[in-house]
Amino acid sequence: MSVTRRNFITRVAQAGGYGAAFSTMQALGLLAEPAERSLGNLPRDLGKGKTVVILGAGIAGMVAAYELRKAGFQCTLLEARERPGGRNWTIRKGSAIEFTDGSVQHCDWKEGLYMNAGPARIPSIHRTILGYCEELGIPLEVEINSSRSALMQSDDLNGGRPVEQRQVIYDTRGHLAELFSKAIHQGRLDEMLTKEDGERLLAFLRTYGDLKNDLAYAGTERSGYAVARGSGIDPPQLKKPLGLHDLLLANFVKGEFYEDRLDWQATMFQPVGGMDRIAYRFAEKLGNVVHFRCAVKEIRRTETGARVVYSSADGTMNRIDADFCICTLPVAILRDIPNDFSNATRQAIQGWSMVTQYKIGWQSPRFWEREYNIYGGISFLNQAVDLVWYPSDRLFSSYGVLIAGFNVEMDEAGKPTDFGRLGSIAAKLAASRASVEKLHPGHGKELTKPIYVSWPSIPYSLGSFANTHLESAQPAYNQMHRPEGNIFFAGDYLSQIVGWQEGAALSAHRVVAEIADRV
Secondary structure, three states, X not given: OOOOHHHHHHHHHHHHHHHHHHHHHHHOOOOOOOOOOOOOOOOOOOOOOOEEEEEOOEHHHHHHHHHHHHOOOEEEEEOOOOOOEOOOOEEEOOOEEEOOOOOEEEOOOOOOOEEEOXXXXXXXXXXXXXXXXXXXXXXXXXEOOOOOOOEEEOOXXXXXXXXXXXXXXXXXXXXXXXXXXXXXXOOOOOOOOOHHHHHHHHHHHHHHHOOOOOOOOOOOHHHOEOOOOOOOOOOOOEOOOOOHHHHHHHOOHHHHOHHHOHHHOOOEEEEOOXXXXXXXXXXXXXXXXXXXXXXXXXXXXXXXXEEEEEEOOOOOEEEEEXXXXXXXXXXXXXXXXXXXXXXXXXXXXXXXXXXXXXXEEEEEEOHHHHHHOOOOOEEEEOOOOOEEEOOOOOOOOOEEEEEEEEEEOEOOOOOEOOOHHHOOHHHHHHHHHHHHHHHOOOOHHHOEEEEEEEHHHOOOOOOOOEOOOOHHHHHHHHHHOOOEOXXXXXXXXXXXXXXXHHHHHHHHHHHHHHHHHHO
């Protein structure tokens, strides 16, 4: 009996699922090559007659709805908030920041100013979310994640006065290059290096640390000059190097290697006008698929799919049955919703802790640009509020939003950090202002209209994202990749890029592909 291409592809699909069949059809030349994306172009009628209910209008939920609808699925997306985006949340004039205790802050910044309370940058290597920005027509601009003109401050260095990052970084590099070079020159590494490699490494270290002929580090132009260069006849004087002992004592590890992490390396981008431009553009494309102020109350399996009970905007209780369900709710929310999941999945949800990030933003005149030549980037301190993040938008304008505080309130062991121990919001805002004053003396008083976002206290979030990176979370991570019948789980916490929109989108792609397999 002869095997037709149709029969062959059908057998491939039965054995390996939709993804295998799709790849086979491409290999046989039956489909055009799709654009380079993590999810292939699904057939437009794949989901004809099939329904999907999606829980949560964050990036994962909206990406899933967007892709499934293109493939012919009938989607309903339920969101408890009045806005799309989930943790993709931009605060601007008119925004209300409500905490779980009922307290509310109202933002009254100047028009055009904003703070991204959640994600605030898109790395150039996050090709999926950048691809959606291009597809949806979202204008982007460069986000300046690091600046050598930004500052570092420690009470143990330079009498507590801040120094430029360029001096910390290049003086540290110079001292280490000197130590390493002298060890090679004195033959202390002969057992590990051939003579030729030792000579090559010495040549490298001379340039790396800008060393003198005697292998001493005496300062470098990279660290800057003691007095600004001018047009006179006297040669410019380099800054006196910071001592290695003092640099080690100051312990600037976080700041010195901040931009070296893969997802924080240049080049970074941001949507013009705020990160929520992505969320609102998705919502605009989805139209009446998205239902706001619809809080999920129950999630149940059925013989043919899933059933979700939810309260609508007017307070009435509703029920929706669908062939499939995609749950993108944070685990801190999901653990309190009645369900009939397996014991293994319930244990995974219950045992997963959330990261307790906070962010504080102030309206301020842009003194950091005018007086310090700092355009974007982050300054670091060894204080309770340990960083100050300068805006990359509207450069050279009169006002900006200065982020003075972006970290966690509880460590991974569940103990309060120095910032978390401050207690009251007033004390936290005072610490925020104090860090700006340490970096920029005399300018702390210019900070006005503070906005404090503590993600553990934000309704329908109760944390910024799940602690996926902990080794103890691996069993829960693995378990949540297993669907409960036709109920699937998605979100950044179910990706290897936790905390980023890229991870949320890729997780959505994975679930969409699995549903395509089922169909």
